[in-house]
Amino acid sequence: MAIRRADYEADSPPSVLKLEIKPHFEALSDKEKRYAHYISRASFFGTRITLREVSYESEPLYDFIVELYKSCEGDWAKLRTDSKIEESVLRNFLNFACQFLGNSGNYKGFGDSKFVPSITAHDLDALANRSLKATELRKQLGDSLFIDETKPELLHLGYPDAGHLSTYYPDSPTITKAEIEAVGEFLEKKKLLVENSRLRKTTNGDFETLIASAITSPPPQNDIGSSIEFPLEGSLEGKTLRLVFGDHSAELTKVVEALHSAKENAANDEQVHLLESYIRHFDTGSMEAFKESQRWWIRDKGPMVESNIGFIETYRDPHGVRGEWEGFAAMVNQERTRAFGKLVESAESMIPKLPWGQEFEKDKFLSPDFTSLEVLSFQGSGIPAGINIPNMDDIRQQEGFKNVSLGNVISASSPDEKIPFIIDSDQELYSKYLQRSFEVQVGIHELLGHGTGKLLQETTPETYNFDIRNPPISPVTKEPIKTWYKPGQTWGSVFGSFAASYEECRAECVAMVLGCDFEILKIFGAGDGTEDINGEAGDVLYIAYLSMARAGLAALQFWDPKSKKWGQAHMQARYSILKCFMDAGQGFATLSHTPGQKGDVSGLTVSVDRSKILDVGRPAVASYLQKLHIYKSCADYDAGKDLYDTMTHVDEWWGKEAREEVLLQKKPRKVFVQANTFVDENGKVSLVEYEPTVEGMIKSWAERNV
Numbered sequence: 001m002a003i004r005r006a007d008y009e010a011d012s013p014p015s016v017l018k019l020e021i022k023p024h025f026e027a028l029s030d031k032e033k034r035y036a037h038y039i040s041r042a043s044f045f046g047t048r049i050t051l052r053e054v055s056y057e058s059e060p061l062y063d064f065i066v067e068l069y070k071s072c073e074g075d076w077a078k079l080r081t082d083s084k085i086e087e088s089v090l091r092n093f094l095n096f097a098c099q100f101l102g103n104s105g106n107y108k109g110f111g112d113s114k115f116v117p118s119i120t121a122h123d124l125d126a127l128a129n130r131s132l133k134a135t136e137l138r139k140q141l142g143d144s145l146f147i148d149e150t151k152p153e154l155l156h157l158g159y160p161d162a163g164h165l166s167t168y169y170p171d172s173p174t175i176t177k178a179e180i181e182a183v184g185e186f187l188e189k190k191k192l193l194v195e196n197s198r199l200r201k202t203t204n205g206d207f208e209t210l211i212a213s214a215i216t217s218p219p220p221q222n223d224i225g226s227s228i229e230f231p232l233e234g235s236l237e238g239k240t241l242r243l244v245f246g247d248h249s250a251e252l253t254k255v256v257e258a259l260h261s262a263k264e265n266a267a268n269d270e271q272v273h274l275l276e277s278y279i280r281h282f283d284t285g286s287m288e289a290f291k292e293s294q295r296w297w298i299r300d301k302g303p304m305v306e307s308n309i310g311f312i313e314t315y316r317d318p319h320g321v322r323g324e325w326e327g328f329a330a331m332v333n334q335e336r337t338r339a340f341g342k343l344v345e346s347a348e349s350m351i352p353k354l355p356w357g358q359e360f361e362k363d364k365f366l367s368p369d370f371t372s373l374e375v376l377s378f379q380g381s382g383i384p385a386g387i388n389i390p391n392m393d394d395i396r397q398q399e400g401f402k403n404v405s406l407g408n409v410i411s412a413s414s415p416d417e418k419i420p421f422i423i424d425s426d427q428e429l430y431s432k433y434l435q436r437s438f439e440v441q442v443g444i445h446e447l448l449g450h451g452t453g454k455l456l457q458e459t460t461p462e463t464y465n466f467d468i469r470n471p472p473i474s475p476v477t478k479e480p481i482k483t484w485y486k487p488g489q490t491w492g493s494v495f496g497s498f499a500a501s502y503e504e505c506r507a508e509c510v511a512m513v514l515g516c517d518f519e520i521l522k523i524f525g526a527g528d529g530t531e532d533i534n535g536e537a538g539d540v541l542y543i544a545y546l547s548m549a550r551a552g553l554a555a556l557q558f559w560d561p562k563s564k565k566w567g568q569a570h571m572q573a574r575y576s577i578l579k580c581f582m583d584a585g586q587g588f589a590t591l592s593h594t595p596g597q598k599g600d601v602s603g604l605t606v607s608v609d610r611s612k613i614l615d616v617g618r619p620a621v622a623s624y625l626q627k628l629h630i631y632k633s634c635a636d637y638d639a640g641k642d643l644y645d646t647m648t649h650v651d652e653w654w655g656k657e658a659r660e661e662v663l664l665q666k667k668p669r670k671v672f673v674q675a676n677t678f679v680d681e682n683g684k685v686s687l688v689e690y691e692p693t694v695e696g697m698i699k700s701w702a703e704r705n706v
Contacts, residue, residue, distance in 0.1 A: 003152050010096040010115045011668035017412045018692035019383075019672045024331040024374040025687050031265050032304050033685040036329045037677040038262035039307040040377035043327025045254040046309070047104065047379055047706045049212070050325045052248070053167055053316065054105025054157075054381065055114075057144035061106060062701075064128070064137040065097045069702040071131040076695060083126045092118040093127060098694035101701050102382075102671025106145065107165075109381030110669055111558045112157040112316060112567040116146055156560055156567060159318045164563075168317045170210070172201040180319050181496075182236050183207055188488050192224045193287035195323035196311040198247060207232070207241045212311065213285030214253040216246030223288050245285055252282045255309075270300035278309060294390035298400050301369050306330050306404060308389060313500075315569050316381070320497045326380040333407050336372030340405060342523045343443050344370045350514055351452055355626040359472035360633045362454050366400030370447055374408045376675065383672055385410050386442040388450035388507075393490050397455060403446040410439055412670065420665040421550045423592070423605045430543055437544040440524050441511045448514055449507025456634055457485040476630050485635045494635050501566065502644050505573030506632065508548070509625035512577065515544050516618045533610060542610045545581075545617060549589050549606045552578025556659040557666050559650050566648065576647035577621065581608065584620035588612045593661070604661040673697050676704055 028036065051058035072079040080090045096117035103109040106116075117124075121143060128138035148154055151163065158164030161176040169175050180199065187194055187209070196212040218228045228243040256279050263275040277293035280286060290310055297308060307330070311323030348365050375383065386405045390396065413435070422430050456466050464484070466472060471480040485494065492499045514520060518537050522529040527537025555571035555578075566572035581589035587609055594603035608617070624647070631640035650659075673696050675689045688703070690696035 003147060003149060003155070005116075005147060007663060008114055008116050008147060008155060009118050010092075010099045012092060012095045012118060013668070014095055014099045014102070014694065015668040015670045016098060016102075016692045016694060016697060017670050017672055018689070018696075019375055019378075019412065019674050020408050021331070021374055021376050021675055022687060022689060024333065025376060025675075025677075028304060028331065030684065032267070033677075034679065034683060035262055035265040035267065035271075036305045036331070036376055037679050037685045038258045038265065039305065039309070039327075039329040040677055042255045042258035042262065043307075043309055043329060043377055043379040044704055044706045045251055045258060046248075046325040046327055047704075048251050049248045050104040050379065050381060053324050054103075054107050055144075055165060055167060056170075057141055058100075058105040060137050060140040061100065061145065064134060064141065065100065065698060066702050067134045067137060068127060068130060069698050071134060074695070074699055074702070079127070079130060083129060085123055085126050089119050089123045089126075093123070094694045094698070098697045099671060101697055104379070104381045107157055108567075108669070110568055111571075113558075113560070114147075114155045121146065152562060156563060156565060157316060157318065158563070158565060162563070164318070166318050168198050168319075168322045170198055170200055172199070175199070175201040177319075179207070179236065182232070182234060183209075183241060184319065184321060184493065185234075186230070186232055186236075186241065188490075188493050190224050190230070191488055193291075194321055195314065196281075196285060196287060196290070197322060199322075200244075206239050207236075208244045209241060210247040211243060211245050211285040212247045212252060212282075213245045214249055214256050214283045215285070216249050218243065218245050219284050219286075222284075223286055255282050267303060267305075268300065270296050271303065274300060281310070291390075291392055291395060294392065294395055295399060297390070298368070298395075298402055302332070302371070304332055306332060306371060306373055308387075312389060312391065313380075314391075314492060315500045318497060320495075320499050321492055324381060326378075328375060328378040328380075330373035330375045330378075330404070330406070333372040333374050336405070336407055337370070339524055340370040340372055340403070340443055340447075343447060343520065344368065346519065346523065347448060347451075350448060350517065350520065353514065353517065354448075354452065354510065354629075355513070355622045356475060356629050356633075357472070359466065360454055360456075360630060361452060362397060365452075368401050368403055368447070368451065370403040370405075370443075372405045372407045375406050376677070378406075378672075378674065383409050385438065386446045388446040391492075393455055401451060403443075403451065405439065405442050405446065409672070410442065411435060412672065417667070419550070420667060421553050421605050421662075422546070423607060426546065426607075429539060430546065433539050433543040434547060436524065436526065437540045437547060440515055440521065440526075440540060441508075441544055441548075443524070444511040444514050444520065445507045449510035450503070452510065453506075453629060453633060455485055455491060455632075456481065457489075458487055460487055474630055474634070476627055481634045481636075483634050483636045489635065491632065491635075494637055495632070495640060498641065498644060501569035501572045501648075502628065502632070502640065504570045505576055505644070505647075506625065506628045508570075508573050508577055509580075509621050509628060512545065512548060512621045513618060513625055515541060516614055531614075533614060538610070541613060542608070545613055546606075546608045548574060549578050549581055549608050552576075552581070553591070553604070553606050553658070554662060554666065556650070556654065556662040559655065559659065561650075561655050561659065564650070572648050575650075576644070577624075578606070579647055580620055580624045581617060584616050586612060586616050588616045588620070591658075601657050601661045604658065604665070671697065673700055676700060 153163030274296035281289035309327035312326040521537040526540040551574040555575040558568040593601040690700040
């Protein structure tokens with residue numbers, strides 16, 4: 001299959017939006033501003049970690065972009081003249097650079113596919129002639145920015161032995177999925193968490209776990225004792241595994257320094273303990289110290305400045321266990337937080353409405369902090385709309401979690417933007433209620449989606465968190481459960497590479513089921529709690545279902561027909577929910593297109609029958625959700641994988657005709673220009689904002705100095 005270059009070219013132009021923050025930042029006290037500043041700096045000091053986790057070329061490419069800015073002092077017109085290039089060449093490079101900075105790498109943070117500049121290698125050479133440093137960086141980059149026609153698999157992140165790229169397994173061209181699994185099982189038995197690590201296969205066939213830490217020598221005691229070298233077992237018998245400390249040492253040294261300064265400006269004892277645990281984690285590489293930080297973070301209720309930093313989400317590791325660097329600093333929006341507080345108060349009355357019994361739910365719902373935040377800084381490969389963390393099963397099950405909704409991310413939108421795949425008669429209603437329906441969806445998804453469910457476990461040998469003599473009856477099979485989590489196993493380690501998408505799907509389904517509850521819609525200011533599908537609450541509900549169906553169709557751009565691989569966890573989930581809508585029958589969800597030649601689906605749109613949401617749509621999703629939940633709860637990998645493979649399967653029509661039209665109609669994904677903060681010699685913090693343009697994006701990163 002020939003590579004279609006247009007599918008991989010950077011957006012031209014990208015959709016650049018400003019992350020509005022000034023009034024919320026200015027409302028802070030001087031001490032709170034300093035705290036926010038140092039948390040922001042700690043987050044951004046991890047930028048190079050994120051870059052290294054994406055591709056080998058991302059870090060020198062970042063330096064190349066910043067060097068070009070500095071060499072011309074932001075005067076791009078002068079750079080164009082001096083480089084003797086066309087305006088279109090410069091514009092295409094700037095568009096690419098903007099998208100690169102917005103994704104912290106040259107693979108899409110939302111999609112995991114490579115994007116390339118619409119310029120030639122000769123054009124890049126001309127730009128590089130600006131300075132000696134740029135010339136040297138250009139040599140390092142070689143042809144890595146472009147498409148290698150001989151290795152199309154490198155256009156997607158994934159397992160190296162499938163030809164894909166993953167820098168979670170650096171300098172290991174011969175490492176196999178089976179070897180990654182075997183080492184993972186060994187470390188699981190040792191109870192060493194791997195979120196802050198990478199895995200390298202040496203030239204002699206041994207293995208090294210590279211642990212992120214400021215220190216470069218092994219500490220006297222690590223999380224599993226004093227040993228750092230272990231003989232491997234089973235298929236890897238005869239080989240050894242060595243723990244190597246100091247991955248990303250230079251960056252984490254700066255992170256630790258910034259966190260010490262943040263600690264001096266902490267608002268309370270919880271934040272002091274939180275920061276002390278962070279410092280120990282980033283200094284020594286101890287994941288147990290990180291877990292301790294998350295316990296303190298949960299206890300820090302309602303801070304004016306909210307934050308979290310670490311190797312958090314595991315979406316981009318093809319094996320689904322190693323985390324990506326992520327950090328944020330944000331201000332609480334008190335007005336919007338009140339609505340989320342009411343949602344938390346209603347949670348215990350809402351959970352019984354989900355399609356499983358108490359045996360499959362936590363013994364006690366641990367009411368979390370749920371805040372609406374205005375983001376000052378967010379470093380990672382993209383900015384989500386909401387977050388539910390920590391991800392560690394034992395903390396979530398026993399101690400709780402926090403939810404945050406990122407308000408200025410949800411509210412950011414391009415004006416007068418026609419929405420693809422929505423019929424003309426729905427465009428006005430869709431635009432009017434999309435933000436409100438999305439806020440409801442995010443709230444339920446994070447709190448009652450990710451926040452619900454019990455993992456049935458053998459916690460230690462012969463000790464269970466359920467009655468093993470009288471096991472719970474599965475509502476799916478109507479028989480006693482036959483599987484559960486064994487000692488040392490986690491949800492991620494059992495379900496592996498598809499765990500992240502599966503869990504996002506489960507949370508989205510919870511949002512679709514409970515989003516039909518008019519009492520919840522009332523909490524968010526829609527209606528009076530009375531069931532009325534034709535009123536304003538019905539409008540919000542209708543757009544929630546319609547936007548999910550639309551997202552499921554748009555998801556096809558994240559499916560690669562060559563590898564038959566999904567590139568984005570959330571979109572894979574949304575595609576399966578669209579399939580669920582359509583499988584419900586009775587004309588609940590339908591596709592339409594302009595009549596034409598065979599195979600022509602021009603003008604493809606998706607519709608949902610509003611009158612059938614409560615009686616047809618919701619029951620169909622509830623049935624799907626029940627299976628997703630029970631299989632996760634019981635560690636039933638085989639049933640869960642079979643279900644999810646079936647629901648996310650892309651057949652020939654979806655993968656060819658429908659996908660072609662989706663690619664033709666796709667819109668650029670938003671990238672956000674973020675502010676910077678600076679502190680003077682008197683401890684006063686100033687905020688600098690930037691224009692929402694490609695030039696503004698590059699300037700913001702150049703002045704960030706990371």
